[in-house]
Amino acid sequence: NIAFNVDEIRKDFPILNREVNGYPLVYLDNAATSQTPKQVMDAIVEYYSNYNANIHRGVHSLSQEATDKYEGARKKIQQHFNAEKAHEIIFTSGTTHGINLVASGFASILKKGDEILVSALEHHSNIVPWQMLCEKTGAILKVIPMNQEGELIYEAFEDLLSENTKMVFLNHVSNALGTINPIKKIIDKAHEKGAAVLIDGAQAAPHIKADVQALDVDFYVVSAHKMCGPTGVGVLYGKEEWLNKLPPYQGGGEMIATVSFEKTTYAELPHKFEAGTPNICGGIAFGAAIDYMNAIGFEAISRYEEELLDYATLKLQEIEGMKLYGTSREKTAVISFNIEGLHPYDIGTLVDKMGIAVRTGHHCAQPIMDFYKIPGTVRASFSFYNTKDEIERFIEAVKKAKMMLS
Ligand code: PMP
Numbered sequence: 001n002i003a004f005n006v007d008e009i010r011k012d013f014p015i016l017n018r019e020v021n022g023y024p025l026v027y028l029d030n031a032a033t034s035q036t037p038k039q040v041m042d043a044i045v046e047y048y049s050n051y052n053a054n055i056h057r058g059v060h061s062l063s064q065e066a067t068d069k070y071e072g073a074r075k076k077i078q079q080h081f082n083a084e085k086a087h088e089i090i091f092t093s094g095t096t097h098g099i100n101l102v103a104s105g106f107a108s109i110l111k112k113g114d115e116i117l118v119s120a121l122e123h124h125s126n127i128v129p130w131q132m133l134c135e136k137t138g139a140i141l142k143v144i145p146m147n148q149e150g151e152l153i154y155e156a157f158e159d160l161l162s163e164n165t166k167m168v169f170l171n172h173v174s175n176a177l178g179t180i181n182p183i184k185k186i187i188d189k190a191h192e193k194g195a196a197v198l199i200d201g202a203q204a205a206p207h208i209k210a211d212v213q214a215l216d217v218d219f220y221v222v223s224a225h226k227m228c229g230p231t232g233v234g235v236l237y238g239k240e241e242w243l244n245k246l247p248p249y250q251g252g253g254e255m256i257a258t259v260s261f262e263k264t265t266y267a268e269l270p271h272k273f274e275a276g277t278p279n280i281c282g283g284i285a286f287g288a289a290i291d292y293m294n295a296i297g298f299e300a301i302s303r304y305e306e307e308l309l310d311y312a313t314l315k316l317q318e319i320e321g322m323k324l325y326g327t328s329r330e331k332t333a334v335i336s337f338n339i340e341g342l343h344p345y346d347i348g349t350l351v352d353k354m355g356i357a358v359r360t361g362h363h364c365a366q367p368i369m370d371f372y373k374i375p376g377t378v379r380a381s382f383s384f385y386n387t388k389d390e391i392e393r394f395i396e397a398v399k400k401a402k403m404m405l406s
Helices: 006-010 038-050 061-080 095-106 128-137 154-160 183-192 240-245 280-296 298-317 344-353 366-372 388-405
Strands: 089-092 115-119 140-144 165-171 196-200 219-223 234-238 256-258 322-325 334-339 359-361 377-381
Touching (some): 061 089, 061 280, 089 095, 095 128, 095 165, 095 196, 115 128, 128 140, 140 154, 154 183, 280 298, 298 334, 344 359, 344 377
Parallel strands (some): 115 165, 165 196, 196 219
Antiparallel strands (some): 219 234, 334 377, 359 377
């Protein structure tokens, strides 16, 4: 592990040198997408410069090289999440794709009256596919409620869990509030009733190294673009046993063993779920992103981000009329807030004029906003390449915006 030196780290991210509206950029929208280090960009350029070819099918050298690199990336990702087998890692276009793949597969498993539990803290991508599944199968969706601090109410989960529960799905970390959910406890309890568990790891993956075997989780989904990788690629981890049980999601090339008009047989894992030419370069670049983050080290990353979070929380609370949402002690570096009497959109627009990128709105988590009876929040989300100076600029900008709007 290299020593954690934020000034050195920032040199890897060319975009952090740019200006926005005449000010040096302060990028605090990391929960939406992270920035890309040059090591990852280099991997992309190297792919298109040296060995761009379609994988798996070719006998020629370039195809072989591309296949080796792509499968090498799969192994890196396997090791990172500590999956037992490389074929338990399915390349997808991102978290949304991974969830839809599993939800679609469960259409052939669930029966009318079966129950699936979702948490109140979910992103729309971990709600809508399950609602569609319920419509298709007649299964019933039940919601694990949350409290004012933005934490799931574990006892309510225990009460909802029954012999009828076939699936539980929730995020590891909430994108709107940053809450870290007690997923190990939930997975173990769900398994006692024989229910499968899918964890949406999109927001956890940039901060926490999940060990899928230690968690004993059935499915874990992530997107590369939240962890220094490119957009349009992610992975679904699934236990081999489950992946063998689920039918293919899409038909096409790559996912078959034999095809005839009488009968087609499907390829082995992971190819069964990887129809068509995948995002080859993206997968390889995802591997490079994982290497990059691991070289810094996830412990160092989360320790540093916690410092940023504590500092920003303290400073924001000094602003009159400040209301923070998601005040659990178990949280990643995300702050959601409103200022009394002001619309989050107005605050976001004004701080952008000062070079500061934050997100405003419902953050694809409308049920959370409904819970707090608000239209949305301002969300600042930090990464390991942010600095205390940037937080000071952000706080000053919020104060200025408040003055201008009041
Ligand atoms: N789940 C969570 C918790 C997220 O934060 C996001 C991205 N905002 C998603 C799912 C969807 O990820 P993607 O858009 O990369 O598929």
